[in-house]
Amino acid sequence: MPSLKELRARITGVKSQRKITSAMKMVAASKLRRFQHRAEASRPYADAMRRMMSELAAATRGQGELPPLMQGGPGKTHLIVMLTSDLGLAGGFNANLARAMRALVERLEGEGETVKILPLGRKGGDSMTRAYPDKVVERLPGTAGREVPFKTAADLGARVTQMLLAGEVDRVTVVFNRFVNAMTQTPTEEVLVPLPVPENDNKSEDTAQYEFEPNEEDLLTQLLPRNLQVQFYAALLESAAGEQGARMTAMDNATRNAGKAIDNLSQRYNRTRQANITNELIEIISGAEAV
Template sequence: MPSLKELRARIAGVKSQRKITSAMKMVAASKLRRFQKHAEASRPYADAMRRMLSELAAATAGQGELPRLMQGGSGSTHLVVLLTSDFGLAGGFNANLVRSVRQIVSRLEADGEIVQVLPVGRKGGDAMARLFPTKLVERLPGTAGREVHFQTAADLGARVTQMLEAGEIDRVTLVYNRFVNAMTQTPTEAPLVPLPVPENDNQTENTAQYEFEPDEGELLARLLPRNIQVQFYAALLESAAGEQGARMTAMDNATRNAGKAIDDLSQRYNRSRQSNITKELIEIISGAEAV
């Protein structure tokens, strides 16, 4: 049985941990409000751009050679871009994503594709280096819990676009956590290249007709790289909000558990102290009777 000194030390240690987790919870809650606002504001624009270009892909299907950013390459190399956090203490935020990527890689390889992985964020980089060292393209840093700037998404989009144009990859899929609320972040698989075609748009009567102004080549050369950047930016915002929500929930649970541990240790401390006092009283009374 621990001594009173050991119990006091453990109580003090848990109280110190509770202060830390409580502070981290408040910091995450403060960031969450700001990141959630940005993520929700980006959704209509990103969804509209994705829908427009998907309809454009359906309308131009079968019209000869199209840009690689629209139809992908003719090979079988598939790039999976994974967005995770740089830091832990966020519950299952990163573990759920890693589990999803393992399933995606297994499915793609079963379909005969050659998979490459591009992790963004230290946690994802560590996991991919451990699980798929031969498939790792490179490891890119995340946002480290700070504000997400569009330039970060632009740089990532430029890197992926360069790989597509160089023929290093043929298809691209983005995997990230979509923010639902502070307690729920949904691992999401979003195909970027080739552009997903809306269902039923292969029917002539349902396919939109487009006239290009300026010409088709110039317009697509501007829109397609921009779309990849916008989708990356929206996903980075979703991931940032989800990270703070997951961390706030995890730290709230940790703070509650620390409180329960303190109550349990305090109860054990009081019982031990009472037992020691009773033992000392019995010894004193026994000694007095013997005299």
């Protein structure tokens, strides 16, 4: 049975942990409001950009050789860009995405594709390096829970574009946690290259018809890299909001559990103290009777 001194030390330690987790919960809640607003604000623009580029891909199908950022490469090398956090203490935020990544890699390899992985964020880099050390082409730093600058998405888009134009990869998919609410983040995979073509891609009255000005090549040269950057930026914002939501929920649960542990330890402390007092009284009474 632990002594009173040991129980007091454990109670003091758990109280200190509860202060830390409570502070982390409040910090995550403050960040969540900002990140959630930015993630929700980015969705309409990213969705409209994705829809326009998909319709553009359908409209230009069959018009000769298209850029690699639109139709992909001729081979079967698939690049998966994984977006995770640099920091832990976020519940299953990173572990759930790692499981989704492993399932995706197994599925693609089962289809005969060669997989390369480009993780952004320390947690994703660590998990993928352990699981697939020969598939990780480079590890990119994340934002460490701070604001997400567009430059991060621009640099990531430039790196992926370079790999596509050099023929190192033929297809690109981004995997990230989509923010639903503070308690729910859904692992999501989005194919960026080749551009997804709408299911109803036959030209009809509802299908947009495009005329290029000044010309198709110049326009696509600007639009395709920009679309890649926008999709990465939207995914990074979703991931950042999901990280803060997961951390706030995890720290809230940790604070509650610490409170329960303090109550249990306090009960054990009081019972042990009462038992010690009772034993001392019995010894005193027994000694008095012996005299």
